[in-house]
Amino acid sequence: MIHYRFLDALARPVLFRLxxxxxxxxxxxxxxxxxxxxxxxxPPDDPRLAVRAFGLDFPNPLGLAAGFDxxxxxxxxILRLGFGFTEVGTITPLAQAGNPRPRWFRLDRNQAEINRLxxxxxxxxxxxxxxALRAQKPGIVGINLGANSDSGDRPADYVLGVEIFADVADYxxxxxxxxxxxxxxxxQKSRALDDLLARILDARDIAAKRFGRKPVLLKIAxxxxxxxxxxxxxxSRARKIDGLIVSNTTISRPATLRDPxxxxxxxxxxxxxxxxxxxMLAQSYLRVExxxxxxxxxxxxxxxxxxxxxxxxxxxxxxxxxFVFKGLALAGDIKRGLVRLLAQNSYPRLADATGVAAADWxxxxxxxxxxx
Numbered sequence: 430m431i432h433y434r435f436l437d438a439l440a441r442p443v444l445f446r447l448x449x450x451x452x453x454x455x456x457x458x459x460x461x462x463x464x465x466x467x468x469x470x471x472p473p474d475d476p477r478l479a480v481r482a483f484g485l486d487f488p489n490p491l492g493l494a495a496g497f498d499x500x501x502x503x504x505x506x507i508l509r510l511g512f513g514f515t516e517v518g519t520i521t522p523l524a525q526a527g528n529p530r531p532r533w534f535r536l537d538r539n540q541a542e543i544n545r546l547x548x549x550x551x552x553x554x555x556x557x558x559x560x561a562l563r564a565q566k567p568g569i570v571g572i573n574l575g576a577n578s579d580s581g582d583r584p585a586d587y588v589l590g591v592e593i594f595a596d597v598a599d600y601x602x603x604x605x606x607x608x609x610x611x612x613x614x615x616x617q618k619s620r621a622l623d624d625l626l627a628r629i630l631d632a633r634d635i636a637a638k639r640f641g642r643k644p645v646l647l648k649i650a651x652x653x654x655x656x657x658x659x660x661x662x663x664x665s666r667a668r669k670i671d672g673l674i675v676s677n678t679t680i681s682r683p684a685t686l687r688d689p690x691x692x693x694x695x696x697x698x699x700x701x702x703x704x705x706x707x708x709m710l711a712q713s714y715l716r717v718e719x720x721x722x723x724x725x726x727x728x729x730x731x732x733x734x735x736x737x738x739x740x741x742x743x744x745x746x747x748x749x750x751x752f753v754f755k756g757l758a759l760a761g762d763i764k765r766g767l768v769r770l771l772a773q774n775s776y777p778r779l780a781d782a783t784g785v786a787a788a789d790w791x792x793x794x795x796x797x798x799x800x801x
Contacts, residue, residue: 433510437756449533449542453497453753460503468509475768477778480513482722482744483600483644483671485569489513489764490779491735494726494747495573495602495648496544496698500551501560508568511760516747517556518573519604520594522586524552525577528609532695536688540730540754541702544678545609545695548575553593560597572598573648578610584625588632591645595636598643603629606650606677608696617649619660626668644671649713651676651706651727658709662716673717674724674747675710678702699750703728704797707741711790714742728797730755732766737795739779740786 440459444452478489492514493507501517508515527549534543550556560570574590576583587603594601605616605625616625626647633645647670649661665673678696685701706727714723725743729735730751738746752759767779776782789795 433757433761437758441756445535445537448531449535449753450530453533456753457498457502460506463509464503464506471509471511474511474513474764477771477776478513478764478767479778480744480780483646484642485599485644487513487569487745490739490743490745490767491760491763492516492569492571492724492745492747493752494749495519495571495604496749497752499549501556501570504560504563504568504570505566510757511764514569514571514599514745516571516573516602517560518602519548519550519575519607520553520556520572520590521548521550521575521577522553522580522589522593523577524555525550534690534693534695535753536686536690536699536701538687539685539691539699539701540751541686541688541697541699542750542753543690543693543695543697545693547578547609548607550575553590557593557597560594564597569599570597571600571602571646573602573604575604575607576610576613583613583616584628587625588628591629591632591643592636595633595640595643600644600646600671601629601633602646602648602674604648604677606648608650608678608680614650617653617657617661619664622661623664623668626664626670630668630670646670646672646674646724648674648677649709651679651702651709652681653709655712658712659716662713666717666720670721672721672723673713674726675713675743676702676706676727679705681705698727699754700728700730700797703734707738707790708793708796710738710743711741711787714784714787715791717742729763730759732763732770735763736767736770736782737786737790737799739782740784741790741795742784742787744780744783 725738
């Protein structure tokens with residue numbers, strides 16, 4: 430990992446002087462270069478970190494969430510950095526520019542970001558063509574699907590995504606929880622969600638005849654009331670989806686925010702999201718009752734926060750914003766820390782820790798103050 434730390438030390442002062450979106454574009458370019466270099470031998474992941482979920486075998490529980498590699502340009506570079514899986518997107522059927530810039534803000538004092546990107550995407554055709562070129566390469570790659578902002582039939586956009594990407598996806602994520610596309614959150618309401626899931630699962634089952642059955646996961650917002658969460662999980666269980674991702678960005682603004690950019694509208698991610706998203710994760714775990722696995726997202730920036738997600742109910746965890754702040758060595762650092770925490774807590778394997786602290790997180794007995 431020394432070479433990754435060296436690259437971070439060189440790049441960070443330059444990238445952090447740029448607009449966040451410009452910095453991200455440069456980071457993608459750099460990872461494209463990394464992708465072309467000969468791969469150095471890497472030690473295998475500790476077998477105690479292996480997870481089987483949604484019918485897939487993950488070498489470790491750490492994934493890069495959607496939002497970083499929006500168009501599937503650096504999948505292999507991300508996997509090379511030690512992630513157990515990665516998620517491409519959000520991808521919309523037609524290419525779209527998203528919301529006007531500036532639309533992405535770093536909150537350096539809080540290790541957080543606010544974005545109101547609005548699903549900028551190169552569209553199904555371009556992203557699928559790129560992913561088809563690496564279809565036989567190893568690594569678990571999820572496809573995060575969205576709808577065009579001007580779509581007249583948003584459920585049809587998701588269905589089309591399943592049909593287009595069924596040959597290259599290892600799993601699908603249905604993103605109805607971004608706060609940056611007007612009206613999208615309405616798809617989380619019970620009647621709309623039930624219709625959406627029915628149509629998506631029908632499309633998945635038809636595609637399965639040619640490409641095998643691909644898991645369908647639903648990504649939800651952290652700002653739901655418990656009554657809303659009850660409806661979503663009730664619908665998800667009735668429709669027998671394969672999993673839930675908890676959670677997307679938040680429209681709330683914790684009192685701990687100190688950066689002037691905190692007033693910007695959009696979805697907040699990073700360290701300040703940890704407590705809210707982990708509380709929602711635990712509440713979800715208790716309601717799901719082991720009917721399907723959960724992925725925990727929001728504020729993961731260390732082995733301790735990743736392990737907290739597992740104990741709150743996650744089988745897998747994802748990060749994104751902390752990758753910006755902590756750099757290329759982060760996945761390796763977290764994995765080594767997880768092995769240490771397993772030994773300290775006498776868990777034979779990571780899966781044995783799933784949900785052991787869900788009741789404490791759901792009740793508020795545990796919060797971010799316990800993990801900083």
